Amino acid sequence: MSHGTPMRETTTRTLTYAEAIREALAEEMRRDARVIILGEDVAEAGTPFKVLAGLAAEFGTERVIDTPISEAGFTGLAVGAAMTGMRPVVDIMFGDFLTLTMDQVVNQAAKVHYMSGGALRVPMVLRTTLGAARRSAAQHSQSLHAWFGHVPGLKVALPSTPYDAKGLLKSAVRDDNPVVFFEDKMMYKLAGPVPDEDYLIPLGVADVKLTGLDITIVATSGMVQTALEAAGLLDEIGISAEVIDPRTTSPLDRDTLIESVKKTTRAIVVDEGHECYGVTAEIAAVIAEGAFYHLDAPVKRLGAMDVPVPFSPVLEDATVPTARMVVDLARSLCGKT
């Protein structure tokens, strides 16, 4: 059963991706007084993307807390708060700024539970962004989620729909581990159905966004939308594509990926991180190892080009995978060129 769309009997509304995130946080803050938000311009400003608009009005600036521009400092502070009974949600405005938090996330948050033999826990969420194509150049456009999948102790979520964003974020807030939560800033205005009733999506369960027979397209975050667009174009030429969204890269739902490729015998992995040593490489390896004897073609990868994200639109657009690129690759894999 697909987790991607709400069940038919529930009533739904249409929310944007940003609204779904805001609603998830508001619900968790109402449910649990230990949940607080920390970050730059999160309170009255509601972040530059307005994702948190209205939360400070409801919960006060004691719980939606503006910080100085000190990513390492306030992330480290959140680690200590999480270790002592709070459940902070840290806002890192652009994913590129995660570089400033790396010691706090990698050496501290990720390892405290293990290094203490289970005596301490770090229940915190780092919300941040990924995705290029906003003409923001190399320091505001990176998709660095692969880095965090390389660190045991962290979980990594990257939702592709408003429904997934809300359900995954609520699970992340309730998780007793540090979760890095990547939001594609190009999707904040994407609208989709979200149930009225309370729901959670577990971390570590992939979702079959579209069922198909001829080829599996594994895609993450905003690239799921690209993959679905490609699947529509492929359908027109008689290629039935299955689109799978892992939803979390750590933990990774290997079984769902492998089972799909055993059925379709072909696979493309699409992700907006750089291709080198990235998410596409990891997932391709998982598929190659798990479905090798079922494959009719090599597993192919489409990531961002291995160059810094350029400013000029003509250059930037050349670096990000497109539906056209997915279609061309799928056609060649299926022998329908």
Next chain:
Amino acid sequence: MTTVLRPSSVERDISRSRGLQMYSQMLQIRAFEEKVNELYTRAIMPGLAHLYIGQEAVAVGVCQALRRDDYITSTHRGHGHCLAKGAKPDRMFAELLGKETGYCKGRGGSMHIADPASGNLGANAIVAGSAGIATGAAFSAKWRQTDGVAVCFFGEGALGQGVLYEVMNLAQLWTLPVIYVCENNLYNEYTHYSETTAGDILARPAAFGMRGEQVDGQDAVAVFTATTTLVARAREGRGPGFLLCHTYRYRGHHVGDINRTFYRSKEEEQEWVTQHDPIARFAAWLSEAGFATPADLERIGARVSAEIDAAVESALDAPYPDAADVARYAYA
């Protein structure tokens, strides 16, 4: 903002029982560390350790001014902080030996001992690595209205790390109950701090409008008194403090750092050991105060020595973790 406290004016703050306990703790730390050195030299202990010998008055003076439920964070040179805050030597030795009965079930080792039951949020092998955690614990205590405080121990080497200044700014801005305890033992590993540190150390807290004080870190009475004042302020909601303790590590950066003449002279070391030893000094203070006779001190020494011997024996006998459990605790 900067004042130098005179210990003589506040001797009344230390009762006989506290005084004897402080003496006992300082001896315990030294005996523990001597035993660690022996375990290393005999190749019984895996890895390395950074000995606290010479700095005992800082950990003991500070932690005596805290409640059990107050938080501390510690450093790679952290055994003294852990013991002073209430950790037991047997479980600490077990951790150093990589045993399942250790504080971290052998997953952490010498540089990562954590004991939440005594308020110890963990030692940290990244210089200034726990500055955020300690400040966050203070934030949490304030937010949850527990009236607890947090102490962040760090060496003067941490003054080179930016994150320390980020959280000092946050602490002062938000009036957090945190005390930054800078133990200046003069050496950033193998380099004298004067080669790495521009300006005046206490000008740093002053720049944030933070209360800063300095004490002779070899004087447990002075450390205790200064900490008591800063902790009381923090607990009353009057904001963070910064305590600079002038001290000295008698031994190398770690147990394997034996030949040290390339960065400091034997004469310098001898002067600190013979003229500024915190334990000898505190013993003299106890005698002068009429709190202990030489026989009392000897009895305490014998008891501590027996306790450390027994703790090592129990840790040596303890089981190692099951290798099949290696992935346990990676995720909560």
